[in-house]
């Protein structure tokens with residue numbers, strides 16, 4: 001039937017023999033035509049004609065991927081013309097490429113193929129006379145019995161004829177098996193008012209008249225038997241907007257009995273049931289001729305079900321069709337290429353009738369129809385691990401449109417954490433406006449844990465520490481989608497993981513009402529539980545120093561058990577001020593339970609959580625209780641001090657927990673204020689009873705507590721940094737310098753070597769020397785004290801396990817203190833007070849003035865002062 005040329009992707013040159021009849025030519029097609037093709041096209045050839053001829057390419061089938069083209073170029077010239085995609089589908093597209101002279105012709109894929117098995121391209125390359133531009137001769141006799149296609153194409157097509165044709169009669173005959181003759185009219189326009197006419201008369205007397213714009217909507221087709229005569233007249237027109245023209249494929253065929261398809265008949269689909277139907281070997285073979293395949297489907301609708309139809313379709317445009325009833329309001333007719341789609345319909349009956357004639361096929365039909373269940377997953381009470389999916393996830397083609405699923409997932413949160421592990425998430429990205437499908441997970445505070453939109457490609461694992469979790473799945477109500485964008489929906493594993501509690505009991509009293517809860521081992525997966533009992537009638541406040549949005553779970557129960565109401569932690573997502581007054585959340589009574597746990601999904605290496613708890617409630621005149629600084633070497637700015645019997649907690653967040661981190665503070669004016677070293681109000685830690693009392697300049701604690709009463713408004717400012725190397729101070733004669741080592745009063749201090757130097761200024765005339773006094777036992781801390789005058793060492797004394805009140809004095813105006821702590825215990829540390837001694841030292845460097853006095857008794861101390 002088809003002379004298949006073995007097309008190779010090379011140029012090869014064909015010379016038309018000058019004697020060949022006008023309908024002779026070179027057939028070409030996509031590989032394996034009429035079988036559908038996929039994959040890239042790449043075929044080229046050169047066609048040479050003599051100087052009175054041109055080359056025309058005409059098509060019998062042209063259903064290809066959008067960027068698969070036939071391109072005809074004049075040899076050695078540009079000005080190419082081309083046809084691409086589904087040219088046979090569009091009435092207004094001329095089905096010819098003409099080159100006035102020799103031509104290079106290519107059938108190529110310009111871009112990636114769409115993957116659909118298209119029906120293909122087949123056509124013929126013919127030569128034509130440049131003077132007549134005619135593709136037929138009036139009064140021709142055509143024998144169609146070989147089965148070849150006759151291209152009945154108007155003169156000068158696609159433009160109007162250059163001359164008048166009157167009463168042309170082309171007689172078509174056939175013999176043998178091929179009794180049928182088909183006229184497939186793909187392009188037709190004539191004007192009756194200008195006395196144009198076109199008749200086809202069958203040998204059995206059957207008569208057809210074609211007029212006007214016959215192919216405006218779709219191609220038209222006529223069938224005859226044995227013989228037919230086309231008689232037409234077209235008057236000449238010079239200027240017209242619409243070209244008079246026709247493009248008709250005439251071909252003989254065997255008349256045969258109708259054939260049927262598999263799976264035909266009437267079916268009732270139960271809920272969840274799905275049926276595949278279509279033409280045989282879809283995608284591999286062209287469908288058969290003479291098919292008459294009917295499928296009727298019905299369903300008994302439930303409150304929440306639809307028909308879902310997935311369909312792939314392409315057929316010969318002129319002549320093979322499928323009628324669909326029940327999919328939309330109106331009957332639909334498919335012919336040619338149809339986009340592969342997924343449709344949803346509420347209708348309870350859908351029927352399909354696919355019919356092909358006796359000539360050529362195409363890709364055909366592949367469809368599946370499902371009685372799809374759109375029921376959302378119900379709420380769940382998890383006793384063990386489970387799975388939550390979108391409706392129909394496991395067995396349906398996709399998920400229904402118009403869903404608003406909301407599933408509450410409850411679990412025993414006193415025993416378990418819940419992990420939501422998404423194993424699949426695929427939402428439809430197709431939308432007409434900007435609204436798309438979405439999946440949102442809310443925690444039990446109704447805060448969004450994650451919102452997934454189409455093409456989501458980020459975290460897939462999420463955690464919840466408190467019950468319930470809510471999963472909302474929304475699908476928009478569009479009812480047709482490209483089959484490659486339908487979305488599978490989602491599936492999420494719900495895994496229960498046993499909580500590992502690390503519990504701390506905190507009971508506040510009048511001597512103890514501050515507790516730091518920082519520096520937890522968040523990556524351990526432990527749930528740090530603080531069971532807090534305040535003094536009667538006191539509420540409990542938790543002050544937060546670090547922003548830990550998403551990275552740390554913080555659940556506060558407003559009572560003495562997990563059954564108590566939880567305090568909304570939303571403020572922690574945005575309101576924590578890391579440099580300034582600290583945000584707090586407060587219970588309604590003196591009982592609270594606090595859970596802190598690292599979020600395994602979002603915890604970053606080095607994520608730190610810092611907070612403190614107190615049951616202290618101050619009168620509002622005192623102002624904010626807690627102030628924190630995260631930024632190093634930056635002043636807090638003035639923090640107002642006013643009010644009676646107020647407290648102020650000054651804190652800095654050093655996430656490295658460096659032992660050498662220290663705070664400097666300064667008061668705007670003297671104020672009656674106790675200063676406590678650390679987060680404490682214990683008298684042992686009181687380092688000043690008065691803001692005028694000398695305190696160490698570098699305070700190696702990340703907390704200080706001020707307790708004050710003032711009628712005047714005053715202020716304090718502080719900053720922090722990490723010390724490096726020696727701490728050097730100068731000292732005025734009347735001044736007292738206090739030094740602390742960085743392990744002083746620290747429980748888990750590391751072994752340490754630290755050096756201090758104190759230089760007395762302005763004493764060159766009257767040398768009095770320097771005295772130092774231990775203000776606390778040094779524990780196993782030991783070291784040396786060296787006095788010097790200029791570069792002259794005056795005295796060097798070792799100390800170890802020095803007791804509180806131990807004093808040393810020597811001449812010299814510079815004191816060097818070496819301190820070594822071997823093990824870091826709570827009792828170690830250096831706490832020294834340096835004052836001017838009163839030794840009347842000689843200025844002569846000749847004689848070393850050794851005057852070390854060891855003073856142990858209180859009476860002696862009072863003598864010196």
Ligand SMILES: *[C@@H]1O[C@H](CO)[C@@H](O)[C@H](O)[C@H]1NC(C)=O
Nearest residue numbers: 017018019020050051052053
């Ligand atoms: C060109 O070919 C046509 C048709 O084959 C023939 O009639 C004509 O004589 C040829 N002309 C020349 C110059 O060869």
Ligand SMILES: *[C@@H]1O[C@H](CO)[C@@H](O)[C@H](O)[C@H]1NC(C)=O
Nearest residue numbers: 141169171172173227228229
């Ligand atoms: C058409 O051709 C057939 C066979 O060649 C012949 O019998 C018939 O008379 C012809 N008809 C016309 C209208 O020329």
Ligand SMILES: *[C@@H]1O[C@H](CO)[C@@H](O)[C@H](O)[C@H]1NC(C)=O
Nearest residue numbers: 264265266293294295296351
């Ligand atoms: C489908 O239903 C139509 C109308 O109800 C009927 O005419 C046709 O025969 C049915 N087709 C099949 C294949 O049963």
Ligand SMILES: *[C@@H]1O[C@H](CO)[C@@H](O)[C@H](O)[C@H]1NC(C)=O
Nearest residue numbers: 276282283310312366367368
């Ligand atoms: C035909 O349709 C079914 C169901 O939609 C699908 O699984 C199958 O892959 C399709 N066949 C081809 C060749 O595309």
Ligand SMILES: *[C@@H]1O[C@H](CO)[C@@H](O)[C@H](O)[C@H]1NC(C)=O
Nearest residue numbers: 430431432433434435436453
């Ligand atoms: C849709 O979203 C895009 C980008 O997000 C925006 O530029 C556009 O204005 C939106 N269109 C409508 C109709 O909202």
Ligand SMILES: *[C@@H]1O[C@H](CO)[C@@H](O)[C@H](O)[C@H]1NC(C)=O
Nearest residue numbers: 670671672689690691692693
């Ligand atoms: C506090 O300082 C003032 C001077 O500013 C002084 O008179 C008073 O004695 C100091 N009080 C204490 C307890 O040190």
